[in-house]
Amino acid sequence: xxxxxxxxxxxxxxxxxxxxxxxxxxxxxxxxxxxxxxxxxxxxxxxxxxxxxxxxxxxxxxxxxxxxxxxxxxxxxxxxxxxxxxxxxxxxxxxxxxxxxxxxxxxxxxxxxxxxxxxxxxxxxxxxxxxxxxxxxxxxxxxxxxxxxxxxxxxxxxxxxxxxxxxxxxxxxxxxxxxxxxxxxxxxxxxxxxxxxxxxxxxxxxxxxxxxxxxxxxxxxxxxxxxxxxxxxxxxxxxxxxxxxxxxxxxxxxxxxxxxxxxxxxxxxxxxxxxxxxxxxxxxxxxxxxxxxxxxxxxxxxxxxxxxxxxxxxxxxxxxxxxxxxxxxxxxxxxxxxxxxxxxxxxxxxxxxxxxxxxxxxxxxxxxxxxxxxxxxxxxxxxxxxxxxxxxxxxxxxxxxxxxxxxxxxxxxxxxxxxxxxxxxxxxxxxxxxxxxxxxxxxxxxxxxxxxxxxxxxxxxxxxxxxxxxxxxxxxxxxxx
Amino acid sequence: xxxxxxxxxxxxxxxxxxxxxxxxxxxxxxxxxxxxxxxxxxxxxxxxxxxxxxxxxxxxxxxxxxxxxxxxxxxxxxxxxxxxxxxxxxxxxxxxxxxxxxxxxxxxxxxxxxxxxxxxxxxxxxxxxxxxxxxxxxxxxxxxxxxxxxxxxxxxxxxxxxxxxxxxxxxxxxxxxxxxxxxxxxxxxxxxxxxxxxxxxxxxxxxxxxxxxxxxxxxxxxxxxxxxxxxxxxxxxxxxxxxxxxxxxxxxxxxxxxxxxxxxxxxxxxxxxxxxxxxxxxxxxxxxxxxxxxxxxxxxxxxxxxxxxxxxxxxxxxxxxxxxxxxxxxxxxxxxxxxxxxxxxxxxxxxxxxxxxxxxxxxxxxxxxxxxxxxxxxxxxxxxxxxxxxxxxxxxxxxxxxxxxxxxxxxxxxxxxxxxxxxxxxxxxxxxxxxxxxxxxxxxxxxxxxxxxxxxxxxxxxxxxxxxxxx
Numbered sequence: 001x002x003x004x005x006x007x008x009x010x011x012x013x014x015x016x017x018x019x020x021x022x023x024x025x026x027x028x029x030x031x032x033x034x035x036x037x038x039x040x041x042x043x044x045x046x047x048x049x050x051x052x053x054x055x056x057x058x059x060x061x062x063x064x065x066x067x068x069x070x071x072x073x074x075x076x077x078x079x080x081x082x083x084x085x086x087x088x089x090x091x092x093x094x095x096x097x098x099x100x101x102x103x104x105x106x107x108x109x110x111x112x113x114x115x116x117x118x119x120x121x122x123x124x125x126x127x128x129x130x131x132x133x134x135x136x137x138x139x140x141x142x143x144x145x146x147x148x149x150x151x152x153x154x155x156x157x158x159x160x161x162x163x164x165x166x167x168x169x170x171x172x173x174x175x176x177x178x179x180x181x182x183x184x185x186x187x188x189x190x191x192x193x194x195x196x197x198x199x200x201x202x203x204x205x206x207x208x209x210x211x212x213x214x215x216x217x218x219x220x221x222x223x224x225x226x227x228x229x230x231x232x233x234x235x236x237x238x239x240x241x242x243x244x245x246x247x248x249x250x251x252x253x254x255x256x257x258x259x260x261x262x263x264x265x266x267x268x269x270x271x272x273x274x275x276x277x278x279x280x281x282x283x284x285x286x287x288x289x290x291x292x293x294x295x296x297x298x299x300x301x302x303x304x305x306x307x308x309x310x311x312x313x314x315x316x317x318x319x320x321x322x323x324x325x326x327x328x329x330x331x332x333x334x335x336x337x338x339x340x341x342x343x344x345x346x347x348x349x350x351x352x353x354x355x356x357x358x359x360x361x362x363x364x365x366x367x368x369x370x371x372x373x374x375x376x377x378x379x380x381x382x383x384x385x386x387x388x389x390x391x392x393x394x395x396x397x398x399x400x401x402x403x404x405x406x407x408x409x410x411x412x413x414x415x416x417x418x419x420x421x422x423x424x425x426x427x428x429x430x431x432x433x434x435x436x437x438x439x440x441x442x443x444x445x446x447x448x449x450x451x452x453x454x455x456x457x458x459x460x461x462x463x464x465x466x467x468x469x470x471x472x473x474x475x476x477x478x479x480x481x
Numbered sequence: 482x483x484x485x486x487x488x489x490x491x492x493x494x495x496x497x498x499x500x501x502x503x504x505x506x507x508x509x510x511x512x513x514x515x516x517x518x519x520x521x522x523x524x525x526x527x528x529x530x531x532x533x534x535x536x537x538x539x540x541x542x543x544x545x546x547x548x549x550x551x552x553x554x555x556x557x558x559x560x561x562x563x564x565x566x567x568x569x570x571x572x573x574x575x576x577x578x579x580x581x582x583x584x585x586x587x588x589x590x591x592x593x594x595x596x597x598x599x600x601x602x603x604x605x606x607x608x609x610x611x612x613x614x615x616x617x618x619x620x621x622x623x624x625x626x627x628x629x630x631x632x633x634x635x636x637x638x639x640x641x642x643x644x645x646x647x648x649x650x651x652x653x654x655x656x657x658x659x660x661x662x663x664x665x666x667x668x669x670x671x672x673x674x675x676x677x678x679x680x681x682x683x684x685x686x687x688x689x690x691x692x693x694x695x696x697x698x699x700x701x702x703x704x705x706x707x708x709x710x711x712x713x714x715x716x717x718x719x720x721x722x723x724x725x726x727x728x729x730x731x732x733x734x735x736x737x738x739x740x741x742x743x744x745x746x747x748x749x750x751x752x753x754x755x756x757x758x759x760x761x762x763x764x765x766x767x768x769x770x771x772x773x774x775x776x777x778x779x780x781x782x783x784x785x786x787x788x789x790x791x792x793x794x795x796x797x798x799x800x801x802x803x804x805x806x807x808x809x810x811x812x813x814x815x816x817x818x819x820x821x822x823x824x825x826x827x828x829x830x831x832x833x834x835x836x837x838x839x840x841x842x843x844x845x846x847x848x849x850x851x852x853x854x855x856x857x858x859x860x861x862x863x864x865x866x867x868x869x870x871x872x873x874x875x876x877x878x879x880x881x882x883x884x885x886x887x888x889x890x891x892x893x894x895x896x897x898x899x900x901x902x903x904x905x906x907x908x909x910x911x912x913x914x915x916x917x918x919x920x921x922x923x924x925x926x927x928x929x930x931x932x933x934x935x936x937x938x939x940x941x942x943x944x945x946x947x948x949x950x951x952x
Contacts, residue, residue, distance in 0.1 A: 041578075041579045041580050044806065044807075045801045045806065046560075046578070046579060046580075046807070047560070047566070047568070047573070047576075047578075047681040047682075047801070047802075048559075048560035048566075048578065048580070048582055048678065048679045048680055048681050048682075049580075049678070050677060050678055050713060050714050050715070050716075051715070052712065052713065052715060053715060080797050082796075082797050082800060082844070084800065084803060084817075084821055085817075086805050086817050089801060089806055090800065090801045091797070091799075091800020091801045091803060092797050092800055144805075271845055271846045273796075273797070273841065273844035273845055273846070273849075274844075275793060275794075275797070275844055275849075275853060278684075278685035278686035278716075278794055279682075279685050279714075279715070279716060280715055280716070281715050281716055
């Protein structure tokens with residue numbers, strides 16, 4: 001049965017914008033403040049107040065729309081979506097109905113097996129968020145926190161282009177990455193700055209017509225979106241196998257039991273009575289505004305990936321690891337401004353730097369070493385002033401401890417400058433060879449593997465400063481001539 | 482001595498023959514004696530006294546604002562910081578505003594005295610002031626009659642001499658109709674001329690704040706102070722505000738004025754109103770203006786379009802009064818749904834509930850296009866027609882109301898009969914145009930009649946100048 005059906009899935013993502021103030025008022029939009037401290041009469045929906053459009057929201061929507069190749073609408077109207085809920089102080093939400101700011105557009109995904117898939121977007125529109133109802137703080141009452149009320153959201157709606165939970169997971173990851181690159185949202189699903197509802201139906205392979213769709217809500221992580229889709233796919237197939245019909249309904253995902261539970265049927269669905277918001281003038285987006293947004297666009301993850309592989313010669317793997325996170329990619333780019341060996345920079349970031357971050361569980365912006373110092377360290381290694389191992393195992397840890405000295409100063413202070421002068425190395429070599437007269441004989445009779453032993457002694461005697469290449473060459477000359 | 486106009490009053494204040502303190506005392510006393518009118522819901526007596534003495538000092542120091550000492554009553558749907566505001570509804574029981582609306586803020590900056598808040602139809606819905614949760618207002622000229630509505634308290638207060646001017650709001654005639662019923666100047670400015678910030682919304686795309694005044698000059702002065710762009714209202718126009726009061730006395734050129742044949746022949750028109758209207762037309766002609774009869778086929782559509790759209794907007798605007806956040810909450814309601822239902826059922830009056838239900842219906846899925854959608858299209862059609870007409874004519878002249886003030890005990894079993902009271906006034910709100918009602922005579926019961934002059938958007942100066950030639 002399962003291999004005869006495919007899932008048809010569309011996603012609705014709500015992205016909470018990082019704007020300083022709310023969508024339709026000048027109240028601050030700071031997360032995690034004392035309940036009901038970020039509110040004015042406008043947020044409280046007091047009689048006599050009117051909404052005020054936040055221009056930053058429009059800019060964010062245009063940025064996202066341009067990044068996704070959407071058509072940007074010139075005349076934007078706002079609409080009211082009417083429903084009663086205790087954390088919705090006005091009794092309606094200001095949103096866009098028939099005239100979303102973005103239409104069309106697409107996002108290309110790379111899946112785990114390396115295959116690519118393009119998701120078509122239906123629309124992106126601007127709207128305001130509701131407050132929060134808190135049901136677990138007081139044993140007798142529900143409490144309402146209106147700090148979030150009126151904060152700005154973008155809703156991104158896709159076509160029903162997904163077939164699996166994995167694709168949905170990849171899409172959400174990509175949307176989060178993009179919103180961070182564009183600096184419009186944290187895209188953090190656990191904190192609620194990215195929220196996702198799923199529309200899913202099933203149909204036999206080869207059938208054009210869509211099945212009855214079910215909406216799944218209450219999803220709080222990318223992984224749960226994937227799990228909920230997998231669960232719902234199987235549930236719908238099982239229903240059909242039992243001869244039942246799929247009902248058009250809204251279901252809640254219960255993460256603790258990994259299942260979906262019916263919430264309300266189509267008949268119980270709200271009639272939101274959308275109509276044009278009479279308190280806001282239509283918003284005109286002119287060509288000039290779009291051009292400005294276009295020229296202020298940062299380079300996007302897929303553009304950087306292309307640049308890193310095609311122009312900088314990085315492997316696809318290295319490039320995709322670096323571009324996963326905008327901060328890391330920015331850091332990479334500022335290092336290669338001072339040190340052009342991209343491969344070496346990618347290596348140090350993907351190994352040493354990443355392991356530091358993992359070990360300390362800190363974000364890149366807390367990494368104590370600057371891009372210029374990392375570039376200098378790589379230069380010291382490249383020029384042979386310090387050995388690779390001294391650089392990575394001794395100097396870098398000093399730098400990571402927050403040393404005020406430059407990499408070169410650290411090397412000098414610790415006598416780690418590589419001995420590349422044969423005159424100064426000869427005494428160490430003579431001393432090392434004199435310690436093992438029998439091993440010298442064995443070497444001479446063909447046991448070339450003993451070179452490593454002599455090398456090790458020289459390194460020890462020189463406190464690691466001997467240039468290994470020169471050192472091994474001098475030892476061989478000494479023993480073989 | 483009774484107040485006649487602001488310049489004469491100001492002269493008395495500056496000469497020292499009168500103080501604001503004395504004038505406020507005189508008015509407070511008169512308000513006390515006129516309590517039976519039920520014009521005021523609350524008198525801000527101690528506020529007013531304190532402010533009056535500060536303003537007297539400013540006058541002495543010649544630092545007083547342009548409206549110094551003008552005693553103003555405000556309709557109970559205008560927000561005034563730290564003062565109660567209820568829209569004459571039980572649902573806002575105990576509610577105080579946290580801010581002052583822009584229009585009042587600007588008046589206060591010019592040193593007016595806000596004397597109190599006036600009774601009105603609940604949420605400005607009505608043409609009689611009979612829909613107030615706090616009882617009807619009596620027409621001071623005949624206590625068995627209504628003062629009109631919805632700004633009935635503001636009209637009655639001024640007509641009875643209980644203030645120097647007052648503010649109302651006009652969504653379909655709520656300033657002009659009571660002005661007509663009480664013999665006052667009532668101005669509904671162009672939509673967007675005065676910020677709506679601080680006005681409790683009834684129908685957002687129709688509502689405008691405007692003044693009741695005793696004459697054209699005071700109307701012009703008040704408009705001039707209140708009008709102009711406001712960052713708190715994005716529907717408020719950025720168009721520059723002319724010095725209306727400075728130019729109000731200038732002679733007017735010969736105007737082209739249209740009257741609708743459908744109005745002249747309207748069935749519901751009282752013969753006295755008709756006679757008065759014809760007299761006004763003759764008078765304008767004698768002064769050299771052209772008055773021409775024109776066809777206007779939309780008259781019978783205006784009231785339906787108005788009620789479909791205003792109730793739709795009202796159903797949404799009044800959703801915030803839900804018993805959860807502020808104002809009245811029904812007792813013994815725990816679950817949110819019960820809080821909504823009981824609070825709204827008990828908190829709103831009958832007419833408000835009727836309009837919320839009607840508005841909810843016209844926006845509901847399956848009916849939206851037939852009602853709201855068609856009404857929107859009709860609004861656009863009417864607006865286009867009016868704009869075309871106003872390219873050929875400077876003004877349109879109508880009676881303000883079909884008859885003089887009606888009796889308090891009037892019984893309508895069909896609410897749409899009362900809705901027809903608005904037939905001549907709703908047009909200006911549908912099209913966002915400025916219109917003024919001017920007292921022009923008396924009806925068969927010796928009660929005032931008004932004539933309405935309506936002009937192009939933002940033509941308030943010419944409108945007031947020309948309206949002075951009526952009466």
